Amino acid sequence: MLKMPSRVELHPLTRSDQDEFCTLVRASSELHRPWMQLPANAEEFQAWMGRFDDGTNRGFLVRVRETGAAAGMININSIIRGRYQGASLGYAAFAPSAGHGYMTEGLTTALHHAFTELRLHRLEANIQPANEASLALVQRLGFSYEGLSPAYLYIDGGWRDHERWAITAPGPWTPDPSLPEV
Template identity: 50%
Template structure:
């Protein structure tokens, strides 16, 4: 399995428990900014032990093929995490699909980093992992995320009412999808 992917400006790397301090630094730096887009977090979430355990769990999910997750760094500062992208709930068999999650550091928004990183991860998902669908669920009020996903070629399949509990409130989400059309060609 590939542990690192590269783009023009970025390093996308799979990490394990040895990166707990770097991940925790990212999470704490972005605590207030990310709160509006994520589940309600307890104080325990912002501890070393909590993230050490999460990274260990994610390592096993990545090895088993249930998840693919990379942490984003710039090539100029490879020790500083500025975001993450995860392909979660990977289902094989007839489905060949996953859910996409991503987040970026508040201090590097609007620099094109997430677009650059997502293009690389999508390419990896379709061409190396053989996935057929990537699904992203986005709150209608998150216009920046909607614009990003639409610009990448995702299309809307519908609205899921009260789909996820975000920061303590059940939020509607727009169900966005990208398909790997190369896998849809029958090989008869």
């Protein structure tokens, strides 16, 4: 894994981030299409925020420490406990700050948070084979390729094949109390 970053920090996404978030999503439409669809207006944002209510999904903004600018977003989605102790990552840069290494650093922080504070054992990133920027990003972070999942997610009006990339917690790892003992 990469060394701990210094230029960015993660902030839990809140309903008060609505205007900033939607403005940045609208400014990023070319970067995000066709890989990612994020809420771009108040109505979509309010509906979308409901996914964070029960703790199954966690949402963060990646903020540049020096300026406070939101460089991107990261979700730790579909957290499953029991014998799985895993989750799935969603992420996108915002165009004004893309390509400066901020997402690499933000995701490094997100992995650290997931493995140490949330005590997850495994994180997945599911990526369409042609999404070169995202594939490069997870490889920089130390994810391993596990295989191709045909018609895995409904994106941009169709069921898209995705490559499954994953990383497990580095040792020593303290399990969450919800992990069965045997």
